[in-house]
Amino acid sequence: MRFLLLHDGPIQKFKLSTSRMKKSTAIDQWLRVISRKDLKEVVLDVYGDEWRWEKPRISVPRIIFSFQKLTRLTLFAFTVKPPLEFQGFPFLKYLELHCGVTITREVIEDLVSGCPLLEEFKFDNMDKLALTVRSPNLKYLTLGGSLEDLYLEHVPLVVAISIYFYPLAWRGDILMKVPVTYEYLKFIEIRKMDYQDMDKVLYVVHLLLQSPNLQELQISSPDLFEEAHYIKANGDAPDPPHYKTADLNIWERNCPSDFTFKCLKSVKLSYIATKYDLEFVKFVLVRSPLLEVISISPHDDEFGGGAMDMVNEVLRFQ
Numbered sequence: 001m002r003f004l005l006l007h008d009g010p011i012q013k014f015k016l017s018t019s020r021m022k023k024s025t026a027i028d029q030w031l032r033v034i035s036r037k038d039l040k041e042v043v044l045d046v047y048g049d050e051w052r053w054e055k056p057r058i059s060v061p062r063i064i065f066s067f068q069k070l071t072r073l074t075l076f077a078f079t080v081k082p083p084l085e086f087q088g089f090p091f092l093k094y095l096e097l098h099c100g101v102t103i104t105r106e107v108i109e110d111l112v113s114g115c116p117l118l119e120e121f122k123f124d125n126m127d128k129l130a131l132t133v134r135s136p137n138l139k140y141l142t143l144g145g146s147l148e149d150l151y152l153e154h155v156p157l158v159v160a161i162s163i164y165f166y167p168l169a170w171r172g173d174i175l176m177k178v179p180v181t182y183e184y185l186k187f188i189e190i191r192k193m194d195y196q197d198m199d200k201v202l203y204v205v206h207l208l209l210q211s212p213n214l215q216e217l218q219i220s221s222p223d224l225f226e227e228a229h230y231i232k233a234n235g236d237a238p239d240p241p242h243y244k245t246a247d248l249n250i251w252e253r254n255c256p257s258d259f260t261f262k263c264l265k266s267v268k269l270s271y272i273a274t275k276y277d278l279e280f281v282k283f284v285l286v287r288s289p290l291l292e293v294i295s296i297s298p299h300d301d302e303f304g305g306g307a308m309d310m311v312n313e314v315l316r317f318q
Contacts, residue, residue, distance in 0.1 A: 015043040028061035041072040057102045075101055082107065088114020096122040105129045124164065139184075144191070150203075153180045160187035161207075165200065185211045186263075189218040195276035198244040205254045213263050217284075220270035221277055221299075248276065251283040261288045272310050273299035282317055 011034045016027060027044065046058055057079040064073075065086045072094040079102040092115040097103065103111075103125065112121060113134045121135065124144035131147055134154035141155060144164030152158070161182075188211065194200055208214065247253075267284055269277075281296060298310035 010038045013041040017045040043074040045076040093119045162189040165192040186215045198246040201246045216266045218268040264288045265292045268295040270297045
């Protein structure tokens with residue numbers, strides 16, 4: 001604190017990283033000291049090596065919502081609840097809410113829509129949310145967590161989308177339609193893709209169909225070791241009553257016969273392990289006339305993936 005008080009010039013960036021903070025009082029004091037220093041970037045991280053999901057969240061200091069010149073804001077493991085008078089960050093271009101940030105759907109939607117210059121948004125959460133993202137200038141979007149529905153019809157300029165399906169999450173609850181065309185979308189990444197979950201498959205199908213200028217596609221199946229560890233730590237959960245298993249020809253059946261990836265040049269598929277995964281490989285090969293590179297990584301044999309069987313099967317594809 002003493003050093004901050006003695007500093008005469010501007011402070012462009014403030015970063016705090018600790019796992020020992022129990023209240024936001026000290027953070028609030030530091031931020032108040034530098035509130036008139038033309039602060040442009042704030043990173044508050046109370047995750048630390050000792051973090052546990054059940055650990056109570058610290059509330060974000062209210063003073064931070066008065067920093068109208070912020071261009072970058074990163075929050076780890078906080079409870080986010082802006083004051084009623086908060087109207088947004090007029091100059092914010094980068095927003096990251098990470099590691100179990102506690103926030104309601106209304107707050108996150110108002111926060112994003114209240115940042116008219118926002119270009120990159122990263123968000124993961126462990127609460128069930130039906131999230132709508134409204135951001136007319138957004139270019140880079142990264143989302144993960146236990147989202148029930150995901151509405152992305154209000155991001156017309158998006159260039160890259162990364163979606164992370166958490167283990168045992170988004171099962172049977174995901175939105176099945178992508179209602180707009182993403183003319184600028186060049187890169188799609190899907191992590192932990194379950195090719196047997198019909199709702200996930202249909203969501204990805206619609207996303208691909210609505211991305212006519214897609215150039216790069218990356219999809220990873222669940223890492224079986226990581227999934228087993230997660231289930232052991234958190235307890236297994238049965239499939240929800242509305243969970244439906246996809247059939248093998250779901251990709252071909254849900255695409256027009258004349259559909260092709262007109263601009264797709266690079267594809268990376270990781271942890272390929274099942275016949276459902278292989279059907280997607282075949283679908284991409286058939287529908288990608290300009291494809292230059294495809295990288296396929298099978299699962300290790302020790303997890304029952306049959307790595308060499310996967311390799312031999314792919315090599316037989318035309």
